[in-house]
Amino acid sequence: xxxxxxxxxxxxxxxxxxxxxxxxxxxxxxxxxxxxxxxxxxxxxxxxxxxxxxxxxxxxxxxxxxxxxxxxxxxxxxxxxxxxxxxxxxxxxxxxxxxxxxxxxxxxxxxxxxxxxxxxxxxxxxxxxxxxxxxxxxxxxxxxxxxxxxxxxxxxxxxxxxxxxxxxxxxxxxxxxxxxxxxxxxxxxxxxxxxxxxxxxxxxxxxxxxxxxxxxxxxxxxxxxxxxxxxxxxxxxxxxxxxxxxxxxxxxxxxxxxxxxxxxxx
Numbered sequence: 327x328x329x330x331x332x333x334x335x336x337x338x339x340x341x342x343x344x345x346x347x348x349x350x351x352x353x354x355x356x357x358x359x360x361x362x363x364x365x366x367x368x369x370x371x372x373x374x375x376x377x378x379x380x381x382x383x384x385x386x387x388x389x390x391x392x393x394x395x396x397x398x399x400x401x402x403x404x405x406x407x408x409x410x411x412x413x414x415x416x417x418x419x420x421x422x423x424x425x426x427x428x429x430x431x432x433x434x435x436x437x438x439x440x441x442x443x444x445x446x447x448x449x450x451x452x453x454x455x456x457x458x459x460x461x462x463x464x465x466x467x468x469x470x471x472x473x474x475x476x477x478x479x480x481x482x483x484x485x486x487x488x489x490x491x492x493x494x495x496x497x498x499x500x501x502x503x504x505x506x507x508x509x510x511x512x513x514x515x516x517x518x519x520x521x522x523x524x525x526x527x528x529x530x531x532x533x534x535x536x537x538x539x540x541x542x543x544x545x546x547x548x549x550x551x552x553x554x555x556x557x558x559x560x561x562x563x564x565x566x567x568x569x570x571x572x573x574x575x576x577x578x579x580x581x582x583x584x585x586x587x588x589x590x591x592x
Contacts, residue, residue: 402515402548406508410555413504416497417562424494424569429459431580435587438465442591447472460490460573461580468584479588483581490577494570498563505559512552519545 434457441449447469454466467486468479523542 402511403551406511406551406555409504409508413501413559416501420497420566427459427573429461431461431576434462435580435583439587461577463490464577464581465584472588476589479585487577487581491574494573501559501563505556505563508555509552512549515548516545
């Protein structure tokens with residue numbers, strides 16, 4: 327009987343030791359699994375953060391501009407964009423018109439002189455009629471009054487030159503308006519953004535950087551975009567003005583040469 331009790335006791339102790347070792351192994355396995363899961367989660371977060379940073383660094387200029395435009399708010403940013411679109415449309419139209427109005431006045435003057443010597447005033451008028459540009463139009467008006475004397479030719483050339491100059495400068499006042507309007511709208515957005523920031527401070531009763539950062543950011547973005555639009559349109563405006571000055575000077579020189587030619591051929 328005692329031997330049996332000893333045997334059962336030994337078996338019980340052995341089973342308890344095996345269970346304890348198994349339980350300890352199970353706890354170690356669960357702990358290792360939890361640690362592995364945490365490490366995987368941390369590594370995944372690091373990888374995602376790295377990918378996000380890489381995507382932000384690899385953003386194109388167009389994407390950055392689009393993001394900043396949206397952050398600036400659609401109200402004033404949309405109006406500033408409209409100023410840019412309308413101003414560019416007018417500027418491109420003027421540039422095309424001025425390039426088409428540019429002609430070789432020396433060649434035209436030689437053709438008119440040859441026509442006067444070969445076919446008279448009517449042939450010279452036909453040459454001017456078949457040539458594009460304001461210089462040819464002024465020549466036509468001067469030749470049309472050539473029978474009334476040189477004084478009348480001069481008056482006709484001066485009067486019609488003013489008309490052609492007005493046609494060349496058509497639309498410039500609108501471009502100048504958009505140049506002035508774009509930064510003014512940007513400054514208005516700045517003022518409104520600052521008012522919103524101070525309203526947030528008043529409502530919260532505390533000055534916090536995160537509280538006013540949004541309003542100040544909107545204010546600065548509207549100002550920046552307004553200035554960018556004004557700079558772009560100003561470049562086009564100055565080019566158009568210089569082109570008009572060049573054409574006007576060419577018109578004046580050609581008009582003097584035409585009068586001298588008419589005096590020469592009488």
